[in-house]
Amino acid sequence: MPSISIFHGNFVHSKEIGTTVADVLGYELVYDQDLITKASERFNIAANKITRAVYEKPSAFDSFTHEKARCVAYLKSVMASDLARENVVYYGFLGHLIPESVSHVLKVCLIADRKARLEVAQATGLSEKEAQKAILRHDESCAYWTDHLFHKEPWDASLYDIIIPTDKKERAECVDIIVKSVNNEILRSTEKSRQAVADFVLAAKVELALAKSGHSMKVTADQGDVTIVIEKNVIMLSRLEDELKQIASEVEGVKAVYTKVGPNFYRNDVYRRYDFETPTKVLLVDDEREFVETLSERMLMRDMGSHVVYDGKEALDFVQEEEPEVMVLDLRMPGVDGYEVLRRIKKEHPRVEVIILTGHGSEADRAKCMEMGAFAYLEKPVNIDKLAETLKAAKAKYAQS
CATH class of the missing domain: 3.40.50.300 (P-loop containing nucleotide triphosphate hydrolases)
Incomplete structure (x- = not known):
C-alpha cells in the first residue's frame, strides 16, 4: 500500500x-x-x-x-x-x-x-x-x-x-x-517507484559523505549514477568538482559521478567548504563601524565566518537568538558597555568564549576582564594572524565544553 x-x-x-x-x-x-x-x-x-x-x-x-x-x-x-x-x-x-x-x-x-x-x-x-x-x-x-x-x-x-x-x-x-x-x-508501488527509493537511499548516502567532509550539495542518483549539483559560485570550479567526485566515488553503490552547475550558480555569494577547525561562528561587537567591518572582511579572506553588531544591546539580543562560538568584544561602547556584555554572557551563556579587543584599555582592564572570564585580552591595532590563532584556540575550548 x-x-x-x-x-x-x-x-x-x-x-x-x-x-x-x-x-x-x-x-x-x-x-x-x-x-x-x-x-x-x-x-x-x-x-x-x-x-x-x-x-x-x-x-x-x-x-x-x-x-x-x-x-x-x-x-x-x-x-x-x-x-x-x-x-x-x-x-x-x-x-x-x-x-x-x-x-x-x-x-x-x-x-x-x-x-x-x-x-x-x-x-x-x-x-x-x-x-x-x-x-x-x-x-x-x-x-x-x-x-x-x-x-x-x-x-x-x-x-x-x-x-x-x-x-x-x-x-x-x-x-x-x-x-x-x-x-x-x-x-501503487511499482518496480520504478521502488527503484526511486533505492536511488534516494544512494543520493542520501552521498550527501551525507559530502556533509561530513564539509560540503553542502544537492545530489540525485539513477541506478548507481550520481549527479552532484553545485548551486553557488566557486572560485576554482574544476578543483571543487574533482574533490566532490573523489568523495562520492568512495560511497558504496556509486558507479559513476557527474557534476553540474545549478540555477543558482551565478549568485554573488561564493561557496566555501566548511572547515570543522576554523572559527566560523564569530560575533564581532564594536561601535567603530569601519574598523569592525574591515576586520570582518579580513577574517573572510581567511575563511573565518563572522557576524557584526555595533553595540552591546545588539550583541545580547543576538546571543539570545543564536549562540556564537566566540565573541570578539570592544570594551568602550555607548549604552551597554563591554564589561556588562562580558558579565551577562559568562553568566547566561558560559560556553561562549569572549575575546576582548580594545584600543583604550589598561593593565587594570586586562586583569578585570580575565577575572570575569574572558578567554583573551587583545589590543588594537591587532595583528590578524595573532587574532586568528586566538580565535582557533577559543573555538577549540568551546568545542570541549
Missing part, C-alpha cells in the same frame, strides 16, 4: 485528520520528532540542533557552517531508510524530503484561510494577538523550510498531490478524500 505525507498549517485540525487517516487505514503514524530522534541517535548530534535546522530560519553563520544542510543530510539518510517500509503516514515537515520520483507516496497539504485559523486558535484559549503571533511563527517556519529545499512558497500546489482546505470541508470529509486518494491505482 502507498504511504502518505501530510504537511499542514497550524490550527487546521491537521493532527486529528492525520490520526484518523492512520487509524482508518491501519497505518503507522510517524511524526517529525520520531525521525529527528533517530537522526540524533544515529549521528550523535543533539536533537534540538536538528529541530532548529528544520523549523527555524538559517543561522547568520550558515553560509560558512552549512549546519542546516548537514542536518537535512542526516534527516534524508533516516527518511531514505524508513521509506523501505510502506503503510506509513508521515506527519509534519519531513515528508518534503521524499523525492517526487517516489510516486507511491501521496503528498497532502492541509490548510485554511487566516480567519478560520484565528477562530480555531482563539477557541483554544489564545487571545487574538497570541493567535496571530502563533500563526505567523508557524507560517514563517514553513516558508524557511520549503525555501531551503525548493526555493518555493510552502503552499505551492506543485509540491503536493492534493491540497485540502479544512475550513471548507468537515473533518470526516477531509479524511475520506485522503483515504480514497491513497487507494488510487496510480499510487
Whole structure:
C-alpha cells in the first residue's frame, strides 16, 4: 500500500485528520520528532540542533557552517531508510524530503484561510494577538523550510498531490478524500517507484559523505549514477568538482559521478567548504563601524565566518537568538558597555568564549576582564594572524565544553 505525507498549517485540525487517516487505514503514524530522534541517535548530534535546522530560519553563520544542510543530510539518510517500509503516514515537515520520483507516496497539504485559523486558535484559549503571533511563527517556519529545499512558497500546489482546505470541508470529509486518494491505482508501488527509493537511499548516502567532509550539495542518483549539483559560485570550479567526485566515488553503490552547475550558480555569494577547525561562528561587537567591518572582511579572506553588531544591546539580543562560538568584544561602547556584555554572557551563556579587543584599555582592564572570564585580552591595532590563532584556540575550548 502507498504511504502518505501530510504537511499542514497550524490550527487546521491537521493532527486529528492525520490520526484518523492512520487509524482508518491501519497505518503507522510517524511524526517529525520520531525521525529527528533517530537522526540524533544515529549521528550523535543533539536533537534540538536538528529541530532548529528544520523549523527555524538559517543561522547568520550558515553560509560558512552549512549546519542546516548537514542536518537535512542526516534527516534524508533516516527518511531514505524508513521509506523501505510502506503503510506509513508521515506527519509534519519531513515528508518534503521524499523525492517526487517516489510516486507511491501521496503528498497532502492541509490548510485554511487566516480567519478560520484565528477562530480555531482563539477557541483554544489564545487571545487574538497570541493567535496571530502563533500563526505567523508557524507560517514563517514553513516558508524557511520549503525555501531551503525548493526555493518555493510552502503552499505551492506543485509540491503536493492534493491540497485540502479544512475550513471548507468537515473533518470526516477531509479524511475520506485522503483515504480514497491513497487507494488510487496510480499510487501503487511499482518496480520504478521502488527503484526511486533505492536511488534516494544512494543520493542520501552521498550527501551525507559530502556533509561530513564539509560540503553542502544537492545530489540525485539513477541506478548507481550520481549527479552532484553545485548551486553557488566557486572560485576554482574544476578543483571543487574533482574533490566532490573523489568523495562520492568512495560511497558504496556509486558507479559513476557527474557534476553540474545549478540555477543558482551565478549568485554573488561564493561557496566555501566548511572547515570543522576554523572559527566560523564569530560575533564581532564594536561601535567603530569601519574598523569592525574591515576586520570582518579580513577574517573572510581567511575563511573565518563572522557576524557584526555595533553595540552591546545588539550583541545580547543576538546571543539570545543564536549562540556564537566566540565573541570578539570592544570594551568602550555607548549604552551597554563591554564589561556588562562580558558579565551577562559568562553568566547566561558560559560556553561562549569572549575575546576582548580594545584600543583604550589598561593593565587594570586586562586583569578585570580575565577575572570575569574572558578567554583573551587583545589590543588594537591587532595583528590578524595573532587574532586568528586566538580565535582557533577559543573555538577549540568551546568545542570541549
